Amino acid sequence: MDIWFTENHTEGYKVSWRIDKILHSERSPYQEIAVVESPDLGRALLLDNTVQTTTRFEFIYHEMIAHVPLMLHPRPQRVMVIGGGDGGTVREVLKHPAVETVELVEIDERVIEVSKEWLPQISFALDSEKVNIKIVDGLQYVKQHASRYDVIIVDCTDPVGPSLELFTKNFYRDVFNALKADGIMVSQTGSPTFSSHFTEAVKGIQEVFPHSSPYLTCEPTYIAGFWSFTIGSKKYKFDNINSDRMATIETRYYTPDIHRAAFVLPKYIEQMIK
Numbered sequence: 001m002d003i004w005f006t007e008n009h010t011e012g013y014k015v016s017w018r019i020d021k022i023l024h025s026e027r028s029p030y031q032e033i034a035v036v037e038s039p040d041l042g043r044a045l046l047l048d049n050t051v052q053t054t055t056r057f058e059f060i061y062h063e064m065i066a067h068v069p070l071m072l073h074p075r076p077q078r079v080m081v082i083g084g085g086d087g088g089t090v091r092e093v094l095k096h097p098a099v100e101t102v103e104l105v106e107i108d109e110r111v112i113e114v115s116k117e118w119l120p121q122i123s124f125a126l127d128s129e130k131v132n133i134k135i136v137d138g139l140q141y142v143k144q145h146a147s148r149y150d151v152i153i154v155d156c157t158d159p160v161g162p163s164l165e166l167f168t169k170n171f172y173r174d175v176f177n178a179l180k181a182d183g184i185m186v187s188q189t190g191s192p193t194f195s196s197h198f199t200e201a202v203k204g205i206q207e208v209f210p211h212s213s214p215y216l217t218c219e220p221t222y223i224a225g226f227w228s229f230t231i232g233s234k235k236y237k238f239d240n241i242n243s244d245r246m247a248t249i250e251t252r253y254y255t256p257d258i259h260r261a262a263f264v265l266p267k268y269i270e271q272m273i274k
């Protein structure tokens, strides 16, 4: 059997990798969900033919989306994750001893169930008693709570269908209101090189939060080159890391030096967001 998965990133740029086995495939009310086995990436979760996470490289994305905002907050007790149904972000959030509760706000219950069945090393933390799962649209849920969260992490799909509005200034304003006076948010904001929504998303966060910046990583699962996250903070700046906490947090990618380096932007990316 010689099956290749191809993801179309733009009209003229596709990336393909070989699949050994299709382990699961279904259509949920929101999207096509599949789990496949790749000789090079391990198990991969695909939503609407777009790779979300792979067991070989997920630690890079999940550590960077979770530890950068959490290490800047002196006492992150109440955290919300929007999207993130595979559980990888929640797993990293729970490594912080101060965290008392994580609300996982995922629109598609089937992503959670499929991840629990096929990706246990990513999803196991979803069973923690600190995790409160809400199967609702994050866009609506965030509007219902004012000044409540220390950290909000937007770990959503790229802006198509139900996640389209999660990249708008109106949504970032609702996130701002849901955060406490010293709250911090982060969102995955795609590839600065190939995602057409990158600049608008960064500018939306810049306009709403007094302190904001994209930061970068390289994750071989995604499109070539840099992958971006954008952080918005009401109070804390981005180099004030509570690194004493590192003694109790086990990571494979994140370190305080990686944290600082991630905020150094190449000149062409700085120019894209001016």
Ligand code: SAM
Residues within 6 Å of the ligand: 030, 047, 051, 052, 053, 061, 082, 083, 084, 085, 086, 105, 106, 107, 108, 111, 136, 137, 138, 139, 155, 156, 157, 158, 162, 163, 164, 166, 188
């Ligand atoms: N790391 C991933 C990537 O490749 O960008 C994202 C992972 S996670 C699986 C994305 C999740 O966001 C999906 O399970 C999807 O159902 C969820 N999602 C999309 N729109 C949403 C919304 N409006 N509210 C809550 N969850 C949403």
